[in-house]
Amino acid sequence: MLEVIRELSKKTESKIVMVVLDGVGGLPLEPNGETELASATTPNLDALARESQLGLIELVGAGITPGSGPGHLSLFGYDPLKYTVGRGALSAVGIGVKLNAGDVAVRGNFATLGAGRVVEDRRAGRPSDEENVRVVAKLRAAIPELNGTPVEIYTESEHRFVVVFRATGTPLGANVSDVDPQATGVVPLTAQAQDAASERTAQLVNAFVEKAEQALEGEPQINGVLFRGYSDVPHFPSFEEVYRLNAACIASYPMYKGLAQLVGMQVLEVPGHEDALEEKMQVLEANWDRYDFFFVHIKKTDSTGEDGNFEEKVHKIELFDALLPRIRALNPDVLALVGDHSTPSKLTTHSWHPVPFLIHSNWGRKDLAARFTEEEAQKGSLMLRKGTEVMPLLMANALKLQKYGA
Amino acid sequence: MLEVIRELSKKTESKIVMVVLDGVGGLPLEPNGETELASATTPNLDALARESQLGLIELVGAGITPGSGPGHLSLFGYDPLKYTVGRGALSAVGIGVKLNAGDVAVRGNFATLGAGRVVEDRRAGRPSDEENVRVVAKLRAAIPELNGTPVEIYTESEHRFVVVFRATGTPLGANVSDVDPQATGVVPLTAQAQDAASERTAQLVNAFVEKAEQALEGEPQINGVLFRGYSDVPHFPSFEEVYRLNAACIASYPMYKGLAQLVGMQVLEVPGHEDALEEKMQVLEANWDRYDFFFVHIKKTDSTGEDGNFEEKVHKIELFDALLPRIRALNPDVLALVGDHSTPSKLTTHSWHPVPFLIHSNWGRKDLAARFTEEEAQKGSLMLRKGTEVMPLLMANALKLQKYGA
Structure with a gap:
């Protein structure tokens, strides 16, 4: 389908x-209750x-x-069963490498090793980012x-770091x-190559582990490294x-910036801390004339x-609602609201439940959905879709796709 | 997708x-009338x-x-266009072979042949199972x-039998x-191999036909065999x-037991005749602690x-409704009601119409469907699905699937 879109897009x-x-x-927290989206007061989203x-x-x-x-790959139109990205590559690209x-x-994870190299803490007590930076500097000098x-x-953050072998x-x-x-209470494993092309990588990994432990000897908390996810x-x-x-x-x-970069988007600098909603709006407004597609990520x-935290999720939805008029003021030809997965507060983790999505353009039919909620979205004219269908629909609504065939 | 599920399941x-x-x-029997499900009185299903x-x-x-x-293969998660089972294999496995x-x-079908081996009845007047057993014994002795x-x-039953070449x-x-x-009025065909590996099988089939006709000579009703469906x-x-x-x-x-066995289920013995609803419930209750998945088939x-027989189908649905509290009393984490196809009384045969399905778990959203009927199911939050999507949804609702990707 990507190939078809490529031929039709203009x-x-x-x-x-x-x-x-x-x-x-x-x-909902209780059967037949309301979800976070339905519980939120969202006049702008409703409109x-x-x-x-x-x-x-x-x-x-x-x-x-x-x-x-x-x-995200699915939202960008890339079949996530076909286009896979290893965690290592994702982390690297996410920090701008x-x-x-x-x-x-x-x-890599920084770890605490005890006597006989036994793993005591696989995350080295979740050190601060500053502590991580200090230890990374030490390793850079040593290796x-x-x-x-x-x-x-x-x-990367806390106990997480990334190694790139060039x-x-x-x-x-x-x-x-x-x-x-x-697991804790056991020694780190020795990396093994699973094919001939990876023999040298396995050697590099094992040599790194050895040199890192030498360099970190005497450190009270971070004195070992564990690797998982090579890409x-x-x-x-x-x-x-x-x-x-x-x-x-x-x-x-980082991860979202990394994904965007992998598909060739220009990653714009967003100042400020954490979600930086106000700053994101400023960046959007300041760059409005320079691009024809904006991926805005709200974390x-x-x-x-x-x-x-059900109530806090409701609150974050309401904060986004307050932001919406600024996006609409730019008058995009197509405005889409989507999610990359559900994260029900009740489950405290990602889930499989379908995600509501919305397309605003000049080219929609009458639609019975009165709010941007799971329940109302089910009445919507777009029905149940694969994530990879979003981009073709946005392209179509932007009148950027030519006819297929004569 | 099966491969993905295999990697994610726990x-x-x-x-x-x-x-x-x-x-x-x-x-419905009449336009805009009610289907069998909608006509049935089903307080437990409704609840x-x-x-x-x-x-x-x-x-x-x-x-x-x-x-x-x-x-059924689709319900079990196996794409029925990819995973095919020949009728012969299905019959064999279904009778425990x-x-x-x-x-x-x-x-095989037992048939009645007339003068010059012309087929008079392709099902030999649908003999009783006892008559079938008698003739099979005769053939076993002869071949x-x-x-x-x-x-x-x-x-197998009536005019149906199975031959296994080891x-x-x-x-x-x-x-x-x-x-x-x-067709009747013509002689049986000679089996032909369609590839080199099947040459010997075709010879065996033709030799079997010849020997069987010799052994059954003089039988008034069953004096020939017809083969169709080699697997x-x-x-x-x-x-x-x-x-x-x-x-x-x-x-x-037999067929449902055979299908279950093909995918590696343990087939539990159900005593009693025909659908044996009461016995099925007893088997379910007696084995509750031994398994984590139960496929219960209602025929x-x-x-x-x-x-x-529209009225009788309505009645059978009501019989199942009466049984439902016993299943619910076991308090399964996920209870699913599905069908393997539609069989409208009006058509007197299987049909292509979508089948209602239901999932009961702790992890559902508000759902507008008020009854287990075709019409209400259309308002449901699960929407229109492929049969192969049922198992992933059940696994997800049982919290047995890990996240895909980081």
Whole structure:
């Protein structure tokens, strides 16, 4: 389908805004009760819904709970069962590290090891980001390269860091077994290559573990490293290639910026802390004339659901509602509200439940959905869809798709 | 998708009950009238529906009328266009005959042949099961083997029997043309191999036909055999492999037991005659602690539809309604009601119409469907689905599926 869209898409003046309300779908706390969206007071969303087309989406498939990566890829139109991104690559790209063909990125955890290298804490007591930065600096000094392979080490957050092994000549394979034993009271595993192309990567990983433990000897908390999730560089046909869109990403959190970069969006700098809603609006307004597609990511609808805080999730939805008039004031040709998965407060985690979505354009039919809620979306004219159907629908509503066939 | 589910599924304590109401979907006798489900008085089903999520399923595809095999495979999560089971294998497994790799199972009909071997009755006047058993005994004595290939002959019911050719060394192919001419007034066809691997099977079939006619010479009614439906042994990834489920089948009729066995369910013995509703409940209760998935098959909702007996189908639905409190008393984490296809009394046969389905769990959204009927299911939050989506949804509602991707 991506190939079909690529052949049909055309450059026009129209502008699309896709707002991803992360994890926005929910559940009632009691049977037949109201979800977070239905409980929220959302005059602006309600007004928009009455003028829009609504439906529900499943990002990966029926019953499947999407991670953030597959959820967003689906929204961007890439089948998440076909286009997969390893956690290492996602982390690397998310912190702004460009990967080249042949490189391998690895997700690491700082750990606390006891006597005999036994894992005592797989997350080293969740250190502060500052502590992480300090330890990463120490490792950078100790391991600038391994046997001629350049090594780069980056802070992600808390106990998480990323290592990039840069290929020099022969590409590095990423098919390597975990060092992380995923248990305490046992020693870290030795990385093993699962294919010939990954032999050298496994050696690099094991050498890194050894040198890191030497460099961190005597540290009270962080004195070991565990690896899990090795990835080579995924290749995606870009937004420009597929949709002829000059696309911008307005997001605060690394993973979403990383995903946007993987599909070729320009990642715009958003100042401020955490969700930085006001700053995101300013960036959107300031860059309005420069792009024809904006991916705006709102994070806190998910985090509050993961915290199991129903009331706070309701509040974050209301905060977004207050922001909506500023987006509408820009008068995008197509405005879409979507989610990358549900995160019901009741479940305190991502879930499989379909997510409401909304398309506002000049080209909608009468629609019976009166609010942007799960229940109302079911009455909407867009019905139940796969996540990958969102982008073709946005392109169509922006009149950016030519006819298929004569 | 099966492969994805296999990677995501995890073992938990939660229990799933899937009740298949065979052929439960129906049609009104008059335009805009009520279906069998809507006509039935079902207080227990109504109460369950008000607390559950409803939707509609298509087992194979839009407009496609499913046979019982594909219908059930779809419900079990196996794409019926990819996973096919020959009728011969289905019959063999259904009567408890284990097939080994290389064997071929063949469905046979007893027939009445007239002068010059002309087929007079393709079903030999639908003999009793007892008559079938008598004739099968005669054939067993006459044809214990053919040229060194062991031959097994089994009664199925009425005019139906099954022959198993056991491979000794080289596997037998199943690509053989029919002996059954599917018409009267003509002679039986000679079986022809459609590929090299099936040459020997075709010889065995033709030799069997000849020897059987000799053995049955002088019989007034059953004096010939017709073959149609040759199958080798299908291999399915098992319920245990795919879903990590320890699954039990509670069914009375051979075909459903056979299908359950093919996907690795434990087939529990159900005493009693025909649908044996009371006995099925006893078996369910007695085995409650031993399994985490129960497939309970209710047959008569289909048979009465095939008889064109609208009132009787309504009655069978009401009989199931009376049974429902006993299932609910077990308090399964997930209770699902589904059908393998529709069997409208008005059509007296299977049909393509979507079948209502229902999921009861702790993790449902508000649902507007007030009864377990075709019309109400259309208002349900599960919407229109493929049959293969049922199992992922049940697994998700049982919290047995991990997140896909990070």
